[in-house]
Amino acid sequence: MRATTLNLMKGSLPAATVARLPLYLRSLIEMDADRTTCSSDDLALLAGVNPAQVRKDLSYLAAPGVRGVGYNRSMLRNLLRRELGLTRCYRVAIVGAGNLGRALTVYPGFLESGFEIVALFDIDGMKVGDLVNSVLVSSMEDLEQTVRDQNVSIGIIATPAAAAQGVADRLVAAGVLSILNFAPAVLKVCGEAHVRRVDLSTELQILAYHLSVGDYVHSE
């Protein structure tokens, strides 16, 4: 087995910064229509982070701010879109046409951000052929074929936990390198693929921890 070392490529950003860029982008879009300029303080307030954080994040992108003035809003919006790779649309397949999978299929925020759901799969033959907002439910057998035909680059897993790893393996084998996993399971994928997990029950469990702990002591 050949040893392979993975190095972060020059030009890639800290993970924490990448995760904040979409917040900055959204903040810029939501800002008053007539604002042409915005400061790190403005962005920090809207994105809920520290102003120094904003400036540091933007400095990684070499965003051209003007001292005493701030950043040009539309310049910054374009820069963020370019940096995140949002200058093109992405074609997305969802696996699992249960309640969650169907809700995600019709979620308007995806299309607004440039993500188009082009396929929806389910193992249940009774669901195959159904239409979910103009998206046809396809058989799991067609997964590889459809992913390739439809040029899918992102997969969303909304199956039961037990099926998730197998689905991930098939998606990656078919060339899908980005997966958003809603199944309550930790997936293992090969090095070039990326998985992000949205773990619904875990989120509530973390909130439960805070409810059960005294948590904060107010002093002084």
Next chain:
Amino acid sequence: MRATTLNLMKGSLPAATVARLPLYLRSLIEMDADRTTCSSDDLALLAGVNPAQVRKDLSYLAAPGVRGVGYNRSMLRNLLRRELGLTRCYRVAIVGAGNLGRALTVYPGFLESGFEIVALFDIDGMKVGDLVNSVLVSSMEDLEQTVRDQNVSIGIIATPAAAAQGVADRLVAAGVLSILNFAPAVLKVCGEAHVRRVDLSTELQILAYHLSVGDYVHSE
């Protein structure tokens, strides 16, 4: 304005540790029924983290492991449940009975983890009175009353972004100190309340970044 300093209470855990405890708990549950013992390596494999990480996390809980043997599975499971505050059930209200809100209402993982959806609200009068899996859709006007009557301790926001802050304010005012926010917005709440954000479009945007960047260089 009186200065108030907030100190983490003795006994509270690092945030990163808290976020992993549910993964360990799930791993323990999913393990082969006949396993009575498990090592940090076993847990690390299932939870997708480093074994040293597992041991360090468990050391915060003073989990009694046995050198050369590992941790007792049911002891550890109980300890994690106790630490996370999962020895009791939590009553949850969902605000927003759109596709996402309804999918969350019937999501089986919540009840399995001890979270019961006891109320569902929507601003649309046409939806009020509907049943979603035996949960009645209530009017927004009844929010405060129902939260108190039903002893709701966790709120889930599944409204459009524009409505989210107002809903959060009302939930907190009614005594809900934990909020899971699915609206694409950063919420501001007062100090004692906790918000976790599940930001669906942002997740895809982060994945898009990785697709658009060369990302990794394989060397050696």
Next chain:
DNA sequence: TAGATTGTTAATCGATTAACAATC
């Protein structure tokens, strides 16, 4: 005893933030 695994330390790494000179 030999092998396995914990518990903990210390090193390292990455992320955050206060502070302030630069400069519009």
Next chain:
DNA sequence: TAGATTGTTAATCGATTAACAATC
């Protein structure tokens, strides 16, 4: 000029992990 705000440094903080003595 005076006020505002960036860009960057340096300090700090929190999280991760390798390593290994302790010990079952």
